[in-house]
Amino acid sequence: MKNDMANNSRNFTISKKSIFILFAIIILFFSSFYYFYIYTPKVNNDIKFTSSEIEYLKNTDKILYAADQNAPPLRFVDKSDGQYKGVVIDYISQLSLELGINIDTKPLPWENAIESLKSGESQMCDMFSNEERAQHFIFTKPIYNLRAAVAVNSSYSGGIREIFSRNIRLATQKGDYLNSYMIKNYPNVELVYTQDIESAFELLSKGRVDAVAGDEPVILYFHDPLKNPNIRILDNTLYENTVVFALPKNEPVLLSILNKGIDSINSKRQLEKIQQKWFGISAPITRPEKNNSVAKYAFFATIPFLILSMAVLYINASLKEQVIAYAEKEKFHERLSLQANKMAAIGELASGIAHEIRNPLGIIRTQSFIIRSSLDTCEPTVKSLEYIDNAVERASKTIDNLLNFSKISGETTERTNMRTFIENIVSLEREILTKRNIVMEFNCNSYTIVPINQEAMKHILINLFSNAVDALCVYDSNGKYVRNLNDSPKITVEVYINKEEPSLMINFSDNGIGMDKKYSDQIFNPFFTTKGPNKGTGLGLYIVYSEISKLNGKIWLESELDKGTTFFVSIPIKLITHEK
Incomplete structure (x- = not known):
């Protein structure tokens, strides 16, 4: 009987293994077919420009992008090689390829980057849009979303509203969108302007300010909990807005060109690949249109039959395993239920015992104190009293634990x-x-x-x-x-x-x-x-x-x-x- 069971189990294992191998081969075949004959991604090099846009591109040697020099991982100068790098810099490189035009990058202090754009020295910079900036610039379609985070001294409790309701000192980058946001929404907060977020964190670590606010990726980058354990980042954020490219108002043709480049990048989901490089965020790639309708319909018509066939084979082969797993699961839940009931009963019993023992412990502690204070005790007696006091203290702590953890905890989350x-x-x-x-x-x-x-x-x-x-x-x-x-x-x-x-x-x-x-x-x-x-x-x-x-x-x-x-x-x- 045992040999039959062993043979059945072995046959079951071999059968199941064979099914998985067959399934893998079929999937590999159809995946290869799909990739080489159906999935043919088209590079969007056929952006249609108007005559004025074509003329602009012919007459323009390069476009200058100037932005913050120290806002990692968005954009920063790498101290190891002096190169300007980051998420946005990679996006600029991709945009340059899409449009077929040279886009140079120039790192500057943020305030200087804004002034460079106002004067026309540079032609583009990524930022949040608002009414004040709209007086000087025009804006492209959104590029990405960005949130503002707050880091505070750990001695401050509560969230953003509780902390900002106090008269605190907040360090933030000069010229940032957050400056006007804080003045409008939290006028009682004293703003301390710094050149960048790194400088703001130095002030916070030295206790010269109470909090730091800025772009969330930058805040997370400069926050080192091991180096500065007394600094924490608040869970909720100040705001979340879309980031756009800002251009001088005399560049409407360039605005139209950049919007077409942004659309092209979005259609290929290039930003997700850039995010994956810098943040480790995986994102699904866009599926281009198929160029072979016959193969497409044949492929998708085959899928239901393939899935149905494999499902039937798998269910039949794994039925025994499912029955065993179900029995083990039931046994586990039964043991878990018995354990839970036992714990509940012991908890009630422990609570009652703890209350009953507390009174005699109090009497022992009191009598020990009276003996110690009323007699000119010798050394052996003093040691005995110390043993009694230590034992009473240990028993008292045990009772406190019993009383504390036999109570029903709050349900606040x-x-x-x-x-x-x-x-x-x-x-x-x-x-x-x-x-x-x-x-x-x-x-x-x-x-x-x-x-x-x-x-x-x-x-x-x-x-x-x-x-x-x-x-x-x-x-x-x-x-x-x-x-x-x-x-x-x-x-x-x-x-x-x-x-x-x-x-x-x-x-x-x-x-x-x-x-x-x-x-x-x-x-x-x-x-x-x-x-x-x-x-x-x-x-x-x-x-x-x-x-x-x-x-x-x-x-x-x-x-x-x-x-x-x-x-x-x-x-x-x-x-x-x-x-x-």
Whole structure:
């Protein structure tokens, strides 16, 4: 019987593998056919110019673009080679190719770039449009969107409205669109003008201003949380506008030419490729029109039959696997439900016990104080009283934890930048990391902004962090730190969004002592600990489990003795879309 099952399983595996290979071959064939015979992208070199535009291009040797010299990654002079680079500079190069005209670039301080455009020395510059600038310039079609971000001293709490309602000093680039925006919307804020955002950050780090505002990519570029841990970027932005090219008012023909070049770039989605180069943002490429209608219809007529055939084969081959997976899933949910019910019951019991124990502890503490103050006690008696006081204090802390975490947490959620949030928590533990030479590796995108219960998340992360630190260290019988477990102790935190669920995923790893697999079902029970005496109460991971359960989340772990442990946390969220 066992041999038959083994043969069936082996045949099933071979059959499934064969289907996948066949499927891959068919997909490769049709992809090659589609690419070489149907997908024939056309380079848009046939921009139709009017006679006046053709005359303008013939009589113009070059066009000069002048803009900010220090606004990375948009545009900046690379100190390593002195070259003018950035997102916009690459866009200018592409525009030059589309139009077939030489466009020179010139880096200047921003205020000088504006004056150069006003005087006619330069012919184009990218900026926001407003009524004041419209008096001097004409504007092309939009090129890209840009948001304004604010960096503040971490001592300031709240969002933009709360912070800007105070009489603070704000550093911003002179001549920037943001100058007039702040004067109009926040007249109480004192503006301190600087040559660029880098200079503004220097003032903020030295405490000469309270905040810095500017283009979001530039703010993110100059913000170094490790170098300046006391500076944070606000989650919400000041505004979001479209950026255009500004031209002198006497250049209407050039305006028309540039608009055609912008349309050509947009049709090829070249800006997305440039963004991918500088920001790592992947974007789908535009599909050009097909030039072979017969092949096109044949290709798309074949697709439904191909999909249907492969679906039938795959479903038949994987039916056994699906049944097994379903059974395992049901078993997992059953265990999870039992664990949740057990935790709820233990929580209620722990709360009741904690209240009952607090009264006798108070009596013991009081009597110890009376004995200490009323008797001329000898040294052995004093030591005994100290042991009593320490034991009472430890028991009292345990009770406080029980009372705190048996209560129902609030349900308030806030939009939270997870990178900033976790960096703030890590900064609280920076001293212990430094003293024990523990390396902290943190992977989280700056744009990971989600609605979460911040108080619950603090409990979760602090306890996971404490657990990881303990796993990396050796302690004596009194619970005091002795040494690190290995020569390269390391904690790794990875945060990302699973858009399929959708959920916030947190992976918390250490290369510490690890644990035996037989403890994996008990690790989240209250008062369970594998640590030595006088080190830990066994409540940390119980607290983590309780808080995650209240958020309708899940936690599980992978651990190997003497190699380390990874906790996986999944918390359901509502997605917030962020576009660059």
